[in-house]
Amino acid sequence: MICKLDIISGFLGAGKTTFVNKLLRRYIDSGLKPVCIVNEFGQTGLDAQIIEASGFSAIELEGGCICCTLKDDIATAIMQVIDIFSPTNIVFEPSGIFIFDNFFDILKSQELLGRCEIGSVITVVDSVNFSFAKALYGSFIYNQIKNSPAIVLSKLEKPEHQNVDELICDIKNINPDVYVTSKVWEEWDSADFDALLNRGAPTEEHHAHHHSHLHSVTVNPTESFTKEKLDSLIEDCKSGKFGEICRAKGILDVDGERILLNIAMKDVTITPFRGTNPQTLTFIGETVNEEEIAKFTL
Numbered sequence: 001m002i003c004k005l006d007i008i009s010g011f012l013g014a015g016k017t018t019f020v021n022k023l024l025r026r027y028i029d030s031g032l033k034p035v036c037i038v039n040e041f042g043q044t045g046l047d048a049q050i051i052e053a054s055g056f057s058a059i060e061l062e063g064g065c066i067c068c069t070l071k072d073d074i075a076t077a078i079m080q081v082i083d084i085f086s087p088t089n090i091v092f093e094p095s096g097i098f099i100f101d102n103f104f105d106i107l108k109s110q111e112l113l114g115r116c117e118i119g120s121v122i123t124v125v126d127s128v129n130f131s132f133a134k135a136l137y138g139s140f141i142y143n144q145i146k147n148s149p150a151i152v153l154s155k156l157e158k159p160e161h162q163n164v165d166e167l168i169c170d171i172k173n174i175n176p177d178v179y180v181t182s183k184v185w186e187e188w189d190s191a192d193f194d195a196l197l198n199r200g201a202p203t204e205e206h207h208a209h210h211h212s213h214l215h216s217v218t219v220n221p222t223e224s225f226t227k228e229k230l231d232s233l234i235e236d237c238k239s240g241k242f243g244e245i246c247r248a249k250g251i252l253d254v255d256g257e258r259i260l261l262n263i264a265m266k267d268v269t270i271t272p273f274r275g276t277n278p279q280t281l282t283f284i285g286e287t288v289n290e291e292e293i294a295k296f297t298l
Helices: 016-029 046-053 071-085 130-146 164-174 190-197 227-239 290-297
Strands: 003-010 034-040 058-062 089-093 116-126 150-154 179-181 215-219 243-254 257-264 267-272 280-288
Touching: 003 016, 016 034, 016 046, 016 089, 016 116, 016 150, 016 190, 034 046, 034 071, 046 058, 046 243, 058 071, 071 089, 116 130, 116 190, 130 164, 130 243, 150 164, 164 179, 179 190, 215 290, 227 243, 227 257, 227 267, 227 290, 280 290
Parallel strands: 003 089, 003 116, 034 058, 034 089, 116 150, 150 179
Antiparallel strands: 215 280, 243 257, 243 280, 257 267
């Protein structure tokens, strides 16, 4: 049996991990056997931890670029997942600065031929931060949208999301043929997933490869947070005290409760976290002030 490999791309903080969890649940409810591979930017396994805390199997590829330093690693990881888990589907969540470039060549290795093929390629687009992110990090966003047959709009439940018709128009200007779904995720049914997953794989295009100038730092706070300290952390991220931060995420203990913190540009989401993982915080940005972050968190 040939395993299907889905690619779920999207810029930093777009909501890829949340969508991946929903897709994994959809596959399991349909009687399939999915496994997730996560390639995160920087030295953190947070997204894999979130997926595992939701009850799914996740394999982590830390740091590096899957088209360069991790090119052999992703092929090996896919083979190992197939050999160990015998999945029907592999859901691959690349880092937020993923560039398609020569990624499809990875799946043409002799070891993978006849064992794995592209299933669906979907990009998650942040309806709150799209215009801001496109202005600052357009190369990643353009590449992901251009190479995806299907787009999922995220954060439509937030009142501050951009006008949907204008957002779809912007997306169609990049990729006129792309399928865009603009329904709040909590309202999705089987037909919505089927319509999305039946879009297939894109036509392979190769582009000149370029690397990000983004940096990351991960810290593991030793003391729990108060609500006041959490508010200060969020404000310092948004104000520039910690550098030009475009993404911060972490698992924290706040006043006796375990939370998952997600900061994407100016958008902040705090949700309960069920896992028992130790506290961790990752900051990603054009510049990252490690000294100020350490002073505040450690």
